[in-house]
Every structure is written in C-alpha cells, then in structure tokens.
Amino acid sequence: MPHRITEECLSCGVCADECPQGAISEGEDTYVIDPELCTDCGTCREACPNEAIVEE
Template sequence: MAYNITDECVVCGVCAEECPLEAISEGDDLYVIDDELCSDCGVCADECPVEAIEE
C-alpha cells in the first residue's frame, strides 16, 4: 500500500523533490503519489514539514 497525501498538504513540493522513485507529482489542489511507482520507502513522510503524508 502506497503512502497517501492528506488535505494538510501545503503544496511545498518537498516530498516530490525527495522521492527517489519520482512517484509524487503535483495534482489539482495538492501533491499525489502514484501507487504503482511508490515503494513505501517513507522518505516523503519523513521529509514533509507539515506531516501531511501517512501510510
């Protein structure tokens, strides 16, 4: 199961910059994680400054 970006996202882009698999991209209102690319490494959740990414 891939990580999920919640509505707490402030669209700062840190998660997308840090994702080693480039599984995160900017969506309509916030960033989204591609379930097929995500390896559940957790780097995005660790780097998110507002803790908007959860398992």
C-alpha cells in the same frame, strides 16, 4: 498504496523533490503519490514539513 497525502498538504513540493522513485507529482489541489511507482520507502513522509503524508 501504503502512503497517501492528506488535505494538510501545503503543496510545497518537498516530498516530490525527495522521492527517489519520482512517484510524487503535483495534482489539482495537493501533490499525489503514484501507486505504480511508490516503493513504500517512507522518504516522503519523513521529508514533509507539515506531516501531511500518512501510512495507509
């Protein structure tokens, strides 16, 4: 998977709202990216107000 959500995630949900593939969902502590659905478009990384999404 080319992107991952780090511990910096504040669980605001902006990334999930912006993901065109619906690949991001709320996990136990932070949001998580489903590698089966992620197309590496980078929309989530650009939308994250806390810069908590990084490229692998």
